[in-house]
Amino acid sequence: xxxxxxxxxxxxxxxxxxxxxxxxxxxxxxxxxxxxxxxxxxxxxxxxxxxxxxxxxxxxxxxxxxxxxxxxxxxxxxxxxxxxxxxxxxxxxxxxxxxxxxxxxxxxxxxxxxxxxxxxxxxxxxxxxxxxxxxxxxxxxxxxxxxxxxxxxxxxxxxxxxxxxxxxxxxxxxxxxxxxxxxxxxxxxxxxxxxxxxxxxxxxxxxxxxxxxxxxxxxxxxxxxxxxxxxxxxxxxxxxxxxxxxxxxxxxxxxxxxxxxxxxxxxxxxxxxxxxxxxxxxxxxxxxxxxxxxxxxxxxxxxxxxxxxxxxxxxxxxxxxxxxxxxxxxxxxxxxxxxxxxxxxxxxxxxxxxxxxxxxxxxxxxxxxxxxxxxxxxxxxxxxxxxxxxxxxxxxxxxxxxxxxxxxxxxxxxxxxxxxxxxxxxxxxxxxxxxxxxxxxxxxxxxxxxxxxxxxxxxxxxxxxxxxxxxxxxxxxxxxxxxxxxxxxxxxxxxxxxxxxxxx
Numbered sequence: 001x002x003x004x005x006x007x008x009x010x011x012x013x014x015x016x017x018x019x020x021x022x023x024x025x026x027x028x029x030x031x032x033x034x035x036x037x038x039x040x041x042x043x044x045x046x047x048x049x050x051x052x053x054x055x056x057x058x059x060x061x062x063x064x065x066x067x068x069x070x071x072x073x074x075x076x077x078x079x080x081x082x083x084x085x086x087x088x089x090x091x092x093x094x095x096x097x098x099x100x101x102x103x104x105x106x107x108x109x110x111x112x113x114x115x116x117x118x119x120x121x122x123x124x125x126x127x128x129x130x131x132x133x134x135x136x137x138x139x140x141x142x143x144x145x146x147x148x149x150x151x152x153x154x155x156x157x158x159x160x161x162x163x164x165x166x167x168x169x170x171x172x173x174x175x176x177x178x179x180x181x182x183x184x185x186x187x188x189x190x191x192x193x194x195x196x197x198x199x200x201x202x203x204x205x206x207x208x209x210x211x212x213x214x215x216x217x218x219x220x221x222x223x224x225x226x227x228x229x230x231x232x233x234x235x236x237x238x239x240x241x242x243x244x245x246x247x248x249x250x251x252x253x254x255x256x257x258x259x260x261x262x263x264x265x266x267x268x269x270x271x272x273x274x275x276x277x278x279x280x281x282x283x284x285x286x287x288x289x290x291x292x293x294x295x296x297x298x299x300x301x302x303x304x305x306x307x308x309x310x311x312x313x314x315x316x317x318x319x320x321x322x323x324x325x326x327x328x329x330x331x332x333x334x335x336x337x338x339x340x341x342x343x344x345x346x347x348x349x350x351x352x353x354x355x356x357x358x359x360x361x362x363x364x365x366x367x368x369x370x371x372x373x374x375x376x377x378x379x380x381x382x383x384x385x386x387x388x389x390x391x392x393x394x395x396x397x398x399x400x401x402x403x404x405x406x407x408x409x410x411x412x413x414x415x416x417x418x419x420x421x422x423x424x425x426x427x428x429x430x431x432x433x434x435x436x437x438x439x440x441x442x443x444x445x446x447x448x449x450x451x452x453x454x455x456x457x458x459x460x461x462x463x464x465x466x467x468x469x470x471x472x473x474x475x476x477x478x479x480x481x482x483x484x485x486x487x488x489x490x491x492x493x494x495x496x497x498x499x500x501x502x503x504x
Contacts, residue, residue: 040068040069040072043068043071043104044068047065047068047106050065050105051064051065064106065105065106065107066106066107066108066201066202066204067106068106069204070108070203070204071103071104071106071204072204073203073204073205073208074103074204074207074208075103075104077205077208078100078103078208078211081208081211081212081215082096082100082215084215084216084220085215085219085220086220089219089220093118093219094118095114095115095117095118095121096114096115096118096211098111098114098117099111099114099115099118099211102114103207108201108202108204108207109192109193109202110193111207112188112189112192112193112202112207112210113189113193115185115189115210115211115214116161116185116186116189116193116214118214118219119182119185119214119218119219120161120164122218122219123164123165123168123173123174123218124156124157124164126168126173126218127156127164127167127168127173128153128156130171130173130231131171131231131234131235131268132151132152132153133151133268133271133272133275134171134234134268134271134272135167135168135171136150136151136155136159136167136271137267137268137270137271138166138167138170138171138264138267138268139159139163139164139166139167139168139170140159140163140167141308141351142267142270142271142274142308143274143308143311143312143320143324144348144351145315146158147271160355160358160359161186162186162355162358162359163355165179165182165183165186166179170264171227171230171264171268172223172224172226172227172230172261172264173221173223173227174217174218174221175217175221176260176437177217178216178217178218178221179437179441180437180440180441180444180483181213181217182213182214182217182218183441183442183444184213184441184444185210185213185214187403187404187405187444187445188202188206188210190361190403190405191404191405226257226258226261227261229253230261230265233250233253234268234272237272237282237285237286237289238272238279238282240285241281241284241285242284242285242288242289243288244288246288247288247289247292248292250289250292251289251292251293254292254293254296255296257296259296262293262296262297263297263298263301265293266290266293266294266297266301267301267304269286269289269290269293270305270308270324270327272286273286273287273290273323273324273326273327274308274312274320274323274324274327276319276320276323283323286327287330290327290330290331291330291331294331294333300387300390302333302336303336303387303388304387305324305327305328305333305336306328306333306336306337306338306387307338307343307344307347307387307388308324308344309321309324309325309328309337310337310338310340310341310343310344311341311344311347311348312324313341313344314341314344314345336387338385338387342377342385343385343387343388345377346374346377346378346384346385346388346392347388347391349370349373349374349377350374350388350391350392350395352370352373353367353370353371353373353374353395353399354395354398354399356370357398357399357403357408358403363403363408364406364408364409364410367399367408367410367411368408368410368411368414371399371408371411371414371415372414374414374418375414375417375418378392378418378421381421382418382421382422382423384426389425389426389429390429392426393422393426393429393430393433394429394433394436394438394439396415396418396419396430397430397433397439397455398438398439398442399411399415400412400415400419400451400455401439401442401443401448401451401452401455402442402447402448402451403442404442404444404445404446404447404448405445405447406447407447419455419458420458422459422462423462424462424463424464424465427459427462427463428463428468430455430459431456431459431463431468431471431472431475432495432498434452434475434482434485434486435485435486435495440483440485440486441483442483443481443482443483443485444481444483448482449482452482453476456472456475456476459472460472465498465501467494467497467498467501468498470494471491471494471495471498474488474490474491474494475491478491
């Protein structure tokens, strides 16, 4: 035992010496650290000592550490990436330190895990500095059961990674491009990191590229002026009394809001209004402001407020039911209340299925019960309330495409059955789904690409419009990356022509 302890001491001493020799190597004129000329041999010696130590316990030593040349690729580029992060922020970035340490040791899967931890930590920190109620409404839905359990900053840990990123995107803390890139990093973290067992390999350039993505798109991303103004508006309506003249002035801000910010802001107002603990003065402020914003909402978002009202009825949440009706009365929106509560039940089933599907672990086991519940609500005739057609179709497309790693076999037969029930309008939504950012992000992965081609083939026989047939033809002959379909000029023209026909 003493001999083992002595060898352990020698091993750790060598580790420290190797690390010190690297960080005390050479300096450039601008005082930045660079690897010494013999760093490769030093790290090879470090690796030999480590593997010898492991081997003494008859443990596996092959396919444990990444090759030295791949590690050097990280260190040749890490300086430029990390320097993007300000000094104050760097001093709290513990997981970036762990990322570098794991990369140096040749444990790229662990490094990726640490990188994701840093990204999630920073995203939570940014969300906490924004308006939490607004974020929670965007992340999980203002009328969902989960929303009732989310109030404080401490509750952010109850929001899973997928909901966190999606909610941050909805309120403007993550860009369109950032959402796409983070979805890829999250995929790699789930299936190629130390998050759970796998045999996938990550190269040095891939690892440094993912670090750069997280640094640019989250860790150092500044708030846009629009997002900062929305944040201030939400603070003001909770802290100050707004009169009709103030509301008219604020309405000029609404006119200049980008389309992607309008709907989430209206949903934020709805969430604020229907929370039982909201101050009466704040509700009065919302009543003055929401009519000014209502005209800019798309039809689908307006229908969602009616569905949320129905969900409150279904859940016997009488306080929120009353407040939701007041909200709809304020904008003359009672016509958006569905005849029954079936639409609300289907909406809940869709949200449950997507939540199970997007979870990083056990989705293959968790999806089938929710898929079964959705099929039960839809029925044999495939009758879906028109106001949730869009959500229903996009949900089915997303789960049918898989998460990119594998098929949920026990749920797939249900997906085929429901897709087979699509009417021509639903088939058209499915065909155009590649323009939805969540679907587009999935199309980065080979398995999702294969499933999308299968989906298009299934939908082909359900439509008869010549313009739709022409669009399908363009998609089938397209040879580029499927996640870039929306950038193809020929496809873009077909989609625009089709939209004109639909609108007329």
